[in-house]
Amino acid sequence: MISSLKRIVDGSRALTHLNYYKGQLAYQFGLHRHLSGATHGRFDLNESLAYVRGVFDDYVRYSGEPSSSLAGKRVMEIGPGDNLGVGLLFLAHGATSYLAVDRFSPQADPERNEQIYAALLDGMTDEQRSRVADCLEPVGQGRARITGSRLAAQYGSAIEDLGRSVASESVDVIISRAVLEHVYDPVRAWQVMASVLHPDGQMWHKVDLRHHGFYDQFHPLEFLTVPTRIWDRVTQPDPTLNRRRVDCFDQLAKQAFQESEVYLTHVLDHEEMVPHRKQLEFGRDYDDEDLQLVRAIHPRLAPEFRDLSDEQLLVTGIFVICRRKRSGS
Numbered sequence: 022m023i024s025s026l027k028r029i030v031d032g033s034r035a036l037t038h039l040n041y042y043k044g045q046l047a048y049q050f051g052l053h054r055h056l057s058g059a060t061h062g063r064f065d066l067n068e069s070l071a072y073v074r075g076v077f078d079d080y081v082r083y084s085g086e087p088s089s090s091l092a093g094k095r096v097m098e099i100g101p102g103d104n105l106g107v108g109l110l111f112l113a114h115g116a117t118s119y120l121a122v123d124r125f126s127p128q129a130d131p132e133r134n135e136q137i138y139a140a141l142l143d144g145m146t147d148e149q150r151s152r153v154a155d156c157l158e159p160v161g162q163g164r165a166r167i168t169g170s171r172l173a174a175q176y177g178s179a180i181e182d183l184g185r186s187v188a189s190e191s192v193d194v195i196i197s198r199a200v201l202e203h204v205y206d207p208v209r210a211w212q213v214m215a216s217v218l219h220p221d222g223q224m225w226h227k228v229d230l231r232h233h234g235f236y237d238q239f240h241p242l243e244f245l246t247v248p249t250r251i252w253d254r255v256t257q258p259d260p261t262l263n264r265r266r267v268d269c270f271d272q273l274a275k276q277a278f279q280e281s282e283v284y285l286t287h288v289l290d291h292e293e294m295v296p297h298r299k300q301l302e303f304g305r306d307y308d309d310e311d312l313q314l315v316r317a318i319h320p321r322l323a324p325e326f327r328d329l330s331d332e333q334l335l336v337t338g339i340f341v342i343c344r345r346k347r348s349g350s
């Protein structure tokens with residue numbers, strides 16, 4: 022019964038819009054909770070450790086900076102979600118401070134988090150452990166709790182509205198993963214991040230431009246056909262999806278930074294491309310079927326996406342690395 026109802030809803034665009042809108046109303050009336058960022062509740066301890074280490078390693082790999090260059094850096098993470106393990110690893114590699122800024126307070130499992138912090142500590146070298154000795158306190162068997170001010174989080178702050186609570190030019194590295202597609206005003210968010218960044222600073226952002234499950238039963242880019250007035254109703258406030266494409270982030274990076282690189286991580290609904298690409302290659306990263314998919318939907322796209330090229334539409338995930346000119350260079 023439920024599965025045949027779902028089939029009927031999934032088969033109709035109008036019912037699908039209504040179904041998503043119903044979800045937004047339920048969220049606004051407190052009947053359903055914000056879950057974006059509640060990553061670690063789904064994982065077992067080993068998966069959590071692999072996730073946190075993988076995220077950290079990705080930042081180091083694609084930034085092109087040796088991990089030793091993190092020494093002395095003040096790091097800010099936008100939208101860390103339910104666990105600050107990535108920040109702990111930045112501090113263990115020599116960063117002096119880490120501040121997380123998240124619009125929501127994700128549902129977190131404090132006991133699981135304490136296990137993750139203790140296990141990350143266990144896997145560190147003596148030198149790394151001594152660097153974070155003031156950030157964690159043991160709380161019983163196999164658990165450690167965050168303490169002190171070097172590993173800090175500010176929940177309930179959207180990056181767009183950070184305003185004066187973070188001093189201008191006071192951060193050396195700004196990072197995010199799976200966040201910038203969710204900010205409601207990416208241009209404003211970019212301006213705020215650029216303003217708190219030191220003149221020597223860098224930003225490393227991984228952005229997931231996929232459909233996030235919206236309308237994908239019709240086509241992986243169907244969500245780009247939905248008129249903005251409907252889109253805003255069905256995806257706001259949770260999880261906001263701004264639908265900006267690779268061209269937007271490329272432009273923002275070029276406008277505010279002397280150097281930038283955009284690595285391509287995904288094509289349509291395919292598996293992640295590892296290593297990430299600087300350019301797509303026909304035959305390796307996409308094929309005729311993908312091109313046909315993109316060309317078939319092009320005439321139906323909402324007006325703001327119609328000028329995009331086939332390749333810009335194929336790209337559904339990026340890692341943007343931005344560097345300011347070093348002082349003196």
Ligand SMILES: C[S@@+](CC[C@H](N)C(=O)[O-])C[C@H]1O[C@@H](n2cnc3c(N)ncnc32)[C@H](O)[C@@H]1O
Nearest residue numbers: 058100101102123124125179180198200203204
């Ligand atoms: C998909 S989760 C990603 C969590 C984590 N970075 C990860 O990779 O597991 C997106 C996170 O971004 C946060 N977020 C969404 N919009 C934001 C905004 N405007 N400013 C700051 N954080 C935001 C959400 O609360 C959530 O924690």
